[in-house]
Amino acid sequence: MTSPMSKRSLLKLAGWATLATSAALVGCGKKEAAAPEAASGASEAASAAAAPAGPLKIAFAYVGPVGDAGWTYAHNAGRLAIEKEFGDKVKTTFVEKVPEGPEAERVIRDLVGQGNTLIFGTTFGYMEPMLKVAADSKDVKFEHATGYKTAPNMRTYDSRTYEGAYMAGVIAGGMSKSGVIGVVGSIPIPEVIRNINTFTLGAQSVNPKIKTKVVWVNAWFDPPKETEGAQSLLNQGADVLFQNTDSPAVLQTAEKAGKYAFGWDSDMTQFGPKAHLASAIINWAPYYVKATKDALEGTWQTGGVWWGVKEGAIDIVSISDKVPADLKAKVETVKAGLKDGSFVIWKGPILGQDGKEVVAKDAVADDKFLGGINFYVKGVDGAVPSGK
Template identity: 55%
Template sequence: MNRRKLLTLATLAAVVAVSAFSPAYAQEPLKVGFVYVGPVGDAGWTYAHDQGRLEMEKNLGAKVKTTFVESVPEGADSERVIRKLAADGNKLIFTTSFGYMNPTEKVAKAFPNVVFQHATGFKTAKNLGNYETRIYEGAYLLGIIAGKMTKTKTLGVVASFPIPEVIRNINAFTMGAQSQNPGIKTKVIWVNSWYDPAKERQAAETLIAQGADVLNQNTDSPATLQAAQEKGVYAFGWDSDMSKFAPKAHLTAATNNWGGYYTETAKAVMAGTWKPGEVHGGLKEDMVRMSPLNSAVPADAAKAFEEKKKAIAAGTFHPFQGPVKDQSGAVKVAAGSVMPMKDLLSLNYYVQGVEGSIPK
């Protein structure tokens, strides 16, 4: 990673201000714990986090000692795991799923000298920060390709849980597609799981049967892609490059790149300069990356994709810039304006073109 990227990530990790966490780890490794919602496997959300952990180990060597616990259910079980990691001497703990937010906050109060970082939530405290990627930028780019390549004008999304993070991605995907093909509609099936290959496959097959010929997902396994390839339609990887599982169907993937952020956060804790805050890193900060395009992507789609990718990274375009309308046609973001981050973080409606309703 080049110096400019590292400096940007250092800023994101808020390492510039001295805090109450003193550099007490100079003579021994910083113990860092990770809590994962799914199995590490070789694709998806948890895999991407674990790749970030391994990159941090490579970057910092003997200065850190890491451990992880995988497939931890959200809820009471996660509190038990988080508490044990803190009790075992881990001084920096990353909890990597939305449902870990309240348990992380609770354990953080009990261990004030441990730094906790929670992924995709919104709570902070003296020793608790939160972080996530702006992967909706990647979802918008996937939509551009989908809008160019669909023949049925029907897209499908296999969705996990109806939380703002996932709703953002569905909406961004739809608006990206509509930027190329205004008649696009998106069908959504919720599987109420981050990782359930059988449910994901069933949902994908149902969407295809309903006419969707390009699929996206906000789930953790490659089952959606594999179903797409078997049925002769296209799909996208999510959180990591999944092309090896369905090379004919996989058009590209929106991926999370956590290694630089994890490295800089650990360095800040060791230096005593960590402070709580909110991190939202995207294409500009190299925390979101797009995997290589399949050769099946037409030249005009690839061109539109690359142009918008550069514009998002440069800050000259935002996926949620107005006009943005909800399903009823009501204007939620006026032309010339951009949806504020606070509204993005609490997004609870579908944009025009997304069918159905959000589960309660």
């Protein structure tokens, strides 16, 4: 797993070596020692239920470092928005750089054991671990980003990142001179494939002959691999780069090469001001404030939420002065249409790579279709990695 979020000065990534250190539990900006792992799910739930009255304890599990300048940075900005909105009614903590898989389950159980009763897991790979812990911790409310499985005490939430990808694509289609644009992909799951396709559709709305090349790095945050992927795309003739990865490495690579690129998840302008065309951002604050309010007022319930431009969760910001006025106007028209519902991105006819319709003329793809995309649209080169 878009009103723009308030901007802080982005953290410098010269300290990537420091960011690679082991994950530390942080509360309100201060590091704390992690509590021992609870003995069992039942005792964890009892511990949470027996906690003395006080602030609502909220915890976040992050897949990357808070200084990634992208995905995790954006989630952490949402956490800070909770603190600003609710003050001493809440106490928030987070654990960064939590791997997807068994380690995630251990960390989430620790967070329950520490008395947190609202827990956010911010990456797709936490879905199964959170379900396990939720089953053992009935008095705790769990929120899972980008997933699709729920439980009585676990709901899902996501942002329509593909809307930001489409608006970036509109700019890319008008700015590319070679007719070739490139995407550095992270993990080949439907969410990421959907963003690649939608970026391409946006570019084709300006230049129908545009071609998109893709390099997969099989990681959400790996600056060296992201750099290599970006350079590979440049070597293949791409002159505008996009990404679904979490660091500014792609933008920085384009800057060094004298090409163009975009920021992703947050405003990355400062990392490559000459290359930067715009940033497609996520503002998690509206949803995090709503979820916290639900928990505080006793109105929280399970289900699923998928917010976009309409709800203030997705936007494209800091569009460069290098972008012509007509392209800017087209982006603003698209944004206005997404906000009021008059514009739909995935409306047919849309063709797959083989030229066959995947969305029929005048048909509109529903959320179920969008959530299961495992193919490339016409204009994207290569094949979706096998097994995805």
